[in-house]
Each structure stands twice: as structure tokens, then as C-alpha cells.
Amino acid sequence: MHQSKLWIPTLREVPSDAEAKSHSLMLRAGLIRQLAAGIYSFLPLGWRVLNKVSQIVREEMDRIETQEVLMPAMQPAELWQESGRYAVYGDELIRFRDRHDREFALGPTHEEVITTLIRNEISSYRQLPISIYQIQTKYRDERRPRFGLLRGREFLMKDAYSFDASWEGLNETYWKMHGAYCRIFDRIGLNYRAVEADAGAIGGSGETHEFMALSDIGEDTIISCVECDYAANLEKAEFFQSQETATESDKSPASCYEKIHTPQTHTIEQLVQSLDRTANSFIKTLIFVADGEPIAVLVRGDHEVNETKVKNYLGAEEIELANADIVLNVTGAPFGFAGPLNLAIPLLVDREVAGMTSGIVGANEVDYHLINIQPSRDFSIEEIGDFRNANQDDVCPRCKGNLHFSRGIEIGHVFKLGTKYSEKLGGKFLDQTGKEQWMIMGCYGIGVSRLLSAIVEQSNDLNGIIWPRSIAPYQVHLIPVSVKDSTQMELSELLYSRLISAGIEVLIDDRDERPGVKFKDADLIGIPIQVIVGKLAGDGFVEFKERRTPADKIAISIEDAFLRITELINS
């Protein structure tokens, strides 16, 4: 491709609205443009990369015999009512009415559509298992679209759905899909981890993994063991629970508790300072509302409540921190002074709190705390469990190895749905004995457009993007320094033709621009191999440079350049 004919509107300045490095680079390299918050156009270079990523996804889906289809984005509301999600999906679901006043949703996902499709066409175990996928535009009206393609409102997704006749079958399909995802992300050149994730209230066996591209701007926290292969996201992460739950708090047999005056101390940090005790001497009492009912969760002062663990323990649909009114109503005191004594609501006590010999708690009275509180003695422990996040002091639940904390961008997700949707939408089949059974489903997603951001976030330097070879918009960037120099241009066009004939994708910068502009654009765009045709052209020599190792620029003959390129690309 001749660059003079390709629309690549590069930008010199960093766009003011770009919060993430990838967002800024993708705007600057002329890959995307924003139309509205969270809604982007893919320009020619961006489209090429998107297409290459899609192609890799497609190849790996086809390899495991998942069949490609294309389902509509316009979905009748009835389907969502049937599954029960119309009421609970909230503002993220885009809804509208057609000219006949019938309600529709713009699909954020396709469980309803695929389950309906399959239930109408498949009725026997002989037709199972079947796996279906599509690469299709999804709509989610995010509260806070940001980071360019990372959290958008209209985006490209690969979503797959499997239907099995048995749980063993689903398990096999699930791990096949898991393997395909690993191959996809490997081929794309991402640094990622597959981590255990929380299945929420979806039921079924609930096994689920998230694929996380490691990145500081990731919205998820990943915990991984430095010794074994255990990895989970923060919501799900477990840790080794020692039997003796020793604490730093006072080990002597506690005397009766006492009320102390603690004016203006609403937080553990303030208490630590004013009372000169370590954070783990305290017991935090947090009031939540779970499905409309207030509850209290007790964790040690140096720990954080894990809402997902609480929610799963309760089997609740929704959980959120109580507001000031509810806290006042339930505890009799404002925020910061809640404690477990005499609360008329369920107490969920974290295992490590239960093991404390003494702790400091709120007095349910403004400006007062209680010290020398002994769990069991001073408040009853009926509901005990793991209700907190893992932290840096914890060790691996499997091997007691140290845990490593990092941030990740969710790029993929595999999920054992079980019979949740088949039961709601009537997805039945006749088994070998002629008995009706619910189909056992799985669902599997990859954020195709989001992958571009994840890659750029991982693969860049001060000068721009560094595309992995498998998804680069072009494989070679050929840069004649001056288009007015006929020797340079002839040599460039010669090499261009040879490379094109060898089936290599080449972008030749035939623009009449200053060399500085060309080099800057080339680095920004990030094509992995650069060949600069300059002063040495008369001797048949060019400069060869790999984008990721710019310091290793070497002068070689055009013949060697050709060999080196074909070798690199075929390696």
C-alpha cells in the first residue's frame, strides 16, 4: 500500500481527553476517532488491526469446531422478560420502542437469542453438543465510558455459547474453549493470566475464569501465587486460613470491656493514631443492605470486606453499603461508631475476627468506642466465614506460597452457565432414555475491540505503538527518505514489489514529507519492521530497524534486507 493513498490522520499532540496511554496512542496514530462518549469509528489502520485480531479469534474458534453465525443486535424485550433479565439489567441495557410501540433492547449479550434459536431447532441428545459463536457489535450503556476502547458503549465482541447434554460434556467444552482462548491471546502477543473468578448468583457449577491482560490501568486486581499456578481475581481470591488465628492484639485474658471517649475518630486510621494501637487490634463493623435487609459484617481493622464473598454467603442478588440514614437507624450512631454489641441485625463475622482474644469496636454511640471486646463473650457468633479480601500478608490457599498482586484488563471470560437460561427459556432435549432434560450451557466472551487497547497498553514506548507481528496493520514499513530522489524511490519500489510478491504486507511512505515527519509517523504507527531507504541507496544499501529495538538499526544490502524480512516473518 502506498501511504499517500492511505488515510492515517496522525496527531502530534497528546489529546487532552485521553486518560490512558493506549487511548492517546490510538488517537494519535490515527486508528480511531470518537463519535460520542464510548463510541468510536475505526479508521483504515485501526480497522486493519481489528480485522486481524478477529481473524485470529475466528481461526481458533473454528479449530475447536465452534460454528460461526451472526445474530441480531435488535432483540425483542419479550425474550429478556422471559429470562427475567429485563427487570434486573438496569440502565446498561439500551431500550427503545419500534414504530408499532413494541419494546426492544440492543443486545449487550446474546444468551436469550441463542437459547431461543437452539431450543426451536434442537431436540435430541444426538444433536448435542453444539457450540456457536459470532463476532458482533454489542451495546452497553456504561455509566462511565472511558479509556478509549477499554470501556465503550458500542464495541465488537466475540461471544460463544455451548450446549451440552451433560455436565461432563460442558466441562470438556469449557476446557477446550479455555485452551482456544490461551492460543488466541498467545498468538496476539499479550501478557495475560487466566484467573479464577466469581460466578455470582448464576448457579450451575459456576466455574468461571477471566482472562486478564496485565496492565497498571486495569480495573481488576489479580492475585497470583509466586510458587504454584493459582491465580484469581480479588473478588474470588482465597488464601490459606491458619487454624490458630493469632493476632497482634492483646493476648492476655481480657478483662471486661470498657467504653472510651474517642471524639472525631471515624476511621481506623484516626483510631490507630489517637489510641496508639495497630490496625489489627480493631474490629470493623460495616453495615450493608443485602436485597433490602440491613446486615453487619465484621472484619479485622487491617482487612477489607469482600462484598462478593458476603453476597455469595447470603445468596443475595444485590448488596451495597448502607447509607448514613440506615446506619443511624440500625446502630443509633453515625458512620464510624458502629459495633457488634446489641445490634438487632444479622452479624457476619470474619473467621479472623472470631479468633481474636480482644478487640476494639464502635460503641454504637457517637464519639465512643469499646475496648477489650472478646468475640463470643461479648457478642454472639452465629454466622462465621471468609468475608474479606486477600492481602499482601496472605499466602496461597493451595501451596502457602507468597501471593503477588497485580492489575488486569479483562479481555476474555469463560463461564459454566449450567441450566440457568435453558430452564428459563425452555431449552430442553430428549436424552438417550427418551427423558426430557435441560441443556447444559456455557458462555464464552472475548472483547475484540478492547483487545486493541490492551495490546497497545502493553506494547509501546515513548515514540508510539509497537505492534506484535501477528496483528500489525502492515508487516513492513518501507520509508524512502526523499521521494524527490529517484535512486531512493527506484530502490524502494523495487524492494516493495519483491516483498509484495512474497505475500508480505508493506506500507511504503511515498509522501512528500520531511524525513523527521516520516520517521515520527512510522514510530507512532508502530509497524514492527522499518526499512529506511536513504543516502546509501546508491550503493544498494538500506537501514533495517525493528520497531521494538530501535537502537539496533543496521545498514544492510537490499538483498539482505529482503532475506531478513522474510526470515523474521516466517519465524
Place this chain on the structure above:
Amino acid sequence: MHQSKLWIPTLREVPSDAEAKSHSLMLRAGLIRQLAAGIYSFLPLGWRVLNKVSQIVREEMDRIETQEVLMPAMQPAELWQESGRYAVYGDELIRFRDRHDREFALGPTHEEVITTLIRNEISSYRQLPISIYQIQTKYRDERRPRFGLLRGREFLMKDAYSFDASWEGLNETYWKMHGAYCRIFDRIGLNYRAVEADAGAIGGSGETHEFMALSDIGEDTIISCVECDYAANLEKAEFFQSQETATESDKSPASCYEKIHTPQTHTIEQLVQSLDRTANSFIKTLIFVADGEPIAVLVRGDHEVNETKVKNYLGAEEIELANADIVLNVTGAPFGFAGPLNLAIPLLVDREVAGMTSGIVGANEVDYHLINIQPSRDFSIEEIGDFRNANQDDVCPRCKGNLHFSRGIEIGHVFKLGTKYSEKLGGKFLDQTGKEQWMIMGCYGIGVSRLLSAIVEQSNDLNGIIWPRSIAPYQVHLIPVSVKDSTQMELSELLYSRLISAGIEVLIDDRDERPGVKFKDADLIGIPIQVIVGKLAGDGFVEFKERRTPADKIAISIEDAFLRITELINS
């Protein structure tokens, strides 16, 4: 591909809701399934064909250096307000509000988006011309979705937009695109015509062609000359206007007009019968409302008013037949008795009416007509023009050849937009003299998913679809008659491997089904080459059949079958 692993839910019965042959066949062959009126899922085979069609479109767009992008379907209403189309687009435009109550439209087309994108990025004549395309999902809330993919509410379209610095440039781009469209439809194997179409009130040079797949179920009428290459749709079609506008009506100098009693005769047909005169003795007076104002159009009794010609003559935005109330109000009589005398509204007189020496008109009084009416003498002729449809008696406006009438499905459209959108949306550039100019635009559409219906409509027989080779879901259908016969299966798998190695797409029917079921499915699905491996397998022979010529089934050796297939596919 092994058919046992491919989801092709064929149907034996003709679906009751399928109005068109293509619709029925596409449902029966398991290509598509309806989700809601005008909204379809593409199943694996349907998706494969859709993808092949898209690929051909893509290749021909790339060949003429049109650059591929992907624009969003979610479009802010502000853009449509800026272009002025938000108010006029009507119910076909799907509208909704996001969580922040901002209005959006689901794009039925992308002039607004592309013009905004280009205006922000391109500012100089040096960056022009540029042509952009995408293959993307469009939304139009049709009043009457029907015929399967032919008139849907969510459909796949290729839309292209060009920006030139001059009208000459646009003309060149336009004809390049026209050529690409011809190559696309040729490659797809369609029987089509490019016809002149009406540009409506869009302004600009307004040149526009529609590409019509010939088909009896087409919603458009096409007129083409049997001698020269003149072709137009009915709205646009001109015809040779003889200077002497001879009529069959009374040629003798007319006496004064007379009022006659014509009870219960509301139509020309009834008048022809009751008065025993030919239809061309009458003058029809039709009342329309053009942009809110009533007007009368006069055409000969055997002619039909062409609303598009009337609309263009008036420069009106909208025109529709007046309702009964308006007719009564304007003429003083109900439907069927309108006439030109003493009407206080503009009279648009068709050229052939103006040339009549005598005619019969409504009396503007219930149950009365006037005979011996002489145009000019009895009513004044101020507005004269061509206001009627061409018909079978007309001849070509270019060569006076006979005109042929046929029906067509609109599959593509090329349009010189001119500066309509660039003016409204601020699409300016600096020309060579540094002066600001409006960009000169063109737009070019192909209904990609609709093409599938058009092809199937043209290419089928009693047994099913007959896919043209270029877009068939697979190139060869290999059918072992019995999967339990190891000789047949071994020979089949041998041929399968050889064909696959030669890069040929083969579907092998390895299902344990009765031969009748397999043959019926194969004919229905319509893969162009069938190879049946049956009783002769022991001798290394197979039956070779082309789907379009089923009678020519021959027994040949497996070696000859291989040669014949590769020859056919490479031809």
C-alpha cells in the same frame, strides 16, 4: 467440513410465513431464522455465504482504492439535527435515549457520521479525493418488513462515501464506483441492470443509478430499451415525446362542452364502459397535496401520474394523494368527479393532455362529467410538463426503440450527493488558491444481506437453491450414500482429503441418514457440485453432478472426478 458437525437445520415443509421463494428456500435450507419481523439470525451456512459476498465486495472496493473503516451504529441525534434529517426521516429512524437522557439514532445510513469525521480531519485539496467504505449493520424500522432479507429492519450494508475537490473529480469517482459495482454483481453471478434513477430533492448534479436484480417479486419497475442501452426505473423513466401529440379522441373541431349524467361512475374503467369510449378520450384530474398545498395534475385517461416527476417539477419535499375531505373541499365533489374547470388551485397539465383536441373530464359535481372539453379553450394551461409514467406504448427517448418493462430488486445505488451534506455539516477544504470550498460528495450503497435473497430468487429450481460458484457456502458436496459402507466411506474420505489439500471447500455428508434425506438436503442446500459415492465405489467410481444440470449425472472414476472439479473451479 464434516456435515455431522455442521448445524444445518433444513426443513421439509414450506414455512407458512414465507411470501417469497427466496425467503422460503433460505429458511428451508437452514441459512437464516427470524427473531422478529424483519430481523434475522444467520446460521452457519447463511453466514458463510454472507461472508463470501462481503469478501467480493471488499476486494472490488479495495481495487478502486476505497478505504475500509468501521463506523458506529449509535449516532448522536445532534448530528441528524445538524443535517436537518432528524425531523424529516420519520418512523423509519430508530430513536432512543441513553442513561443521561441524550437522544440517539440507530444509523440507517452514515452521511452525517462520515461527513463529520472527514471535516475534522481533512482541510486541504491535497488530501482529496478520498473514498471510504464500511460493511456494517444498518437499522431501518420499515413499515412492512417482508420477503425475508429483502426488506428487513436490521441488515448488512456496504456503504461508501467519496469526497472530491471538484465536480469532475466526483464524476470520475462515480463512474469508478459504478464499474466496481458491475464487477461485484458480475462476480456474484446476478442477472441485473444498472438503471437511471431519480435523485429527488437532494440537489447537486443529482446523477444516480440503481442496480436492479431482475426478479418478478422486485418492488421496482424497470424500463429498458430493447435497441439501445437506455434503462431507468419507472419514477425516472422518460420516453420519446412526439411533437404531434395525436390522440385517439375526437379529432373534429370540438363544439362547446356539455354536462352529462354519469351516475355511479368513479373510475375511468366505469366511464369507458358506460360511455363506450376508449380510455384515452378522458382526462384524469388528480388532486395531490404537495408540501401542504393542494394541486391538481391532469393526465390522459390511459396514463398514470408519476408522482416523482410532479414532485421534482414543484421542487416539493413531500407529495401525496389528497384524502376525501380535501378533494371535496377543493372540487366540491367526492372522489371520481374532479375536473379542471374552475379549480382555484394550480393545474399541472401533462404534455399529452395539452395536445388533446377534445376530452371528457369530471364536472366537480357528484354524478356528472363534461364532454367535448378542449384544453386551453375551456381551462387555462399554465403549467405544462411530463407528469406521467412511461407505458408499453411509449418508445425510447434516445433511439425510439421499443421499451421493455420488468421488475427489479434494488441491490445497489450510486449517487452524486454534491454539497448537500458538506454544506449542512461544514465539510470545507482549502483549494489551490487558498479559498474555502465545500467538498463534493458521493454516496454508494450495496445491500449485502439483501443480495443473498436476490441471488436465491434468481437461482433455484423445484428442489432448492442453486448457488453460483463464487459465493456457494462450499464448492463441492461429497455424499457417501451409506456411512455404514466402509468402501464408500474410505473412497469418500480419500477424495475429501485430496480436494481439501487442493484448497477446495468440501462438505462431506457423513451423517447416518437415509440416501433420500441426504439427496434432498443436498439439492435444497444447493452446493454447485455434487459427488455421490455409492454402489460403484468398489470400482473406484463416483457419480458426478452439477446442481444446475441435474440430468447430466455421470459415473466417472475418482481420478476424473478430481480433475473435473479442479478444472471447473479454476475455470
